[in-house]
Amino acid sequence: MSSAGTSGPDHTLALELVRVTEAAAIAAGRWAGRGARNSGKAAAIDAMHRLIMPVPMRGVVVIGEGEKKDTPVLFKGERVGDGDGPACDIGISADDGTLSMAAAAERGAMYDPSPVLHMEKLAVGPDYVDVVDISRPVAENLRAVATVKGVRVSDVIVAVLNRPRHHELVREIREAGARVHLMEGGDVAGAIAAACPESQVDMLWGTGGAAEGVIAAAALFCMGGSLQARLRPHGFEQGGKKPEAGHDADTVLCTGDLVRGENVLFCATGVTGSELLSGVQHHSGRTTTQSLVMCSSPHTMRFVKSEHRQVARAPRDGFG
Numbered sequence: 001m002s003s004a005g006t007s008g009p010d011h012t013l014a015l016e017l018v019r020v021t022e023a024a025a026i027a028a029g030r031w032a033g034r035g036a037r038n039s040g041k042a043a044a045i046d047a048m049h050r051l052i053m054p055v056p057m058r059g060v061v062v063i064g065e066g067e068k069k070d071t072p073v074l075f076k077g078e079r080v081g082d083g084d085g086p087a088c089d090i091g092i093s094a095d096d097g098t099l100s101m102a103a104a105a106e107r108g109a110m111y112d113p114s115p116v117l118h119m120e121k122l123a124v125g126p127d128y129v130d131v132v133d134i135s136r137p138v139a140e141n142l143r144a145v146a147t148v149k150g151v152r153v154s155d156v157i158v159a160v161l162n163r164p165r166h167h168e169l170v171r172e173i174r175e176a177g178a179r180v181h182l183m184e185g186g187d188v189a190g191a192i193a194a195a196c197p198e199s200q201v202d203m204l205w206g207t208g209g210a211a212e213g214v215i216a217a218a219a220l221f222c223m224g225g226s227l228q229a230r231l232r233p234h235g236f237e238q239g240g241k242k243p244e245a246g247h248d249a250d251t252v253l254c255t256g257d258l259v260r261g262e263n264v265l266f267c268a269t270g271v272t273g274s275e276l277l278s279g280v281q282h283h284s285g286r287t288t289t290q291s292l293v294m295c296s297s298p299h300t301m302r303f304v305k306s307e308h309r310q311v312a313r314a315p316r317d318g319f320g
Helices: 011-029 037-052 138-149 164-175 188-195 210-223
Strands: 058-063 087-093 099-106 118-124 157-161 179-183 203-209 226-232 264-270 281-283 286-296 299-309
Touching (some): 157 164, 164 179, 203 210, 210 299
Antiparallel strands (some): 118 203
């Protein structure tokens, strides 16, 4: 085995994984807007699995599309890659509504939140890592961010998933004087947008998928941002805080608890337009995608626009 087989994931692997997320996004994108989300998800999973298996790595899916009993491929514990190259933990989301994503870290470095399905998240960029605390009231965190940014609270923008469970959170943010940016898709795009200097979003707050929280943590790890999280076991909204499978709803998990190590990678390709990336676009004879590729070492962040040429098929029965 080559020396690469004993090292962690690197930027070369990131460029391999972006081909995987591109394929999944194109497959999912063909179903976008047709009212057949399950069909799009299935197509994305199949495309992602087909493209990830030849990737030169010894990957184990830690964050996947469910348990083995629930999905035939990309299930938790599945070994992916060609069996050579770096040993990695892999986190994937074939289609969260806006993005197809893959994250990689050194073996044993990625947190497994299962069987808890949801996670309360507070995501910020590098400038605000030391001034926010998910355990403190919403208004205090907003004032802290405004102070560091040098603006009024009314100039702070918080990304929140547009879900009924967030009605109270949205009310608190607005009563504190800040503005709310409601998102329709998944919350990973909002978490990353909070850490992008060019973005209008200053922070992301709210409850979303626990698996997506770990993938978002990988992205923020690469960006120097912060994700603070609290697991939300079944029944928490009704007042239950009973630990579930060793997880406690009161424990605050930080970025380094969710993903760690020297080498962390994150790739995402837009399925539909989001706060982060443009969606898949189809043209005559070609399809274009926009992707984000990030590495923690070397510390790089690339936006990649790809053009996928469509191979012309021979006409059937002699007719065009």
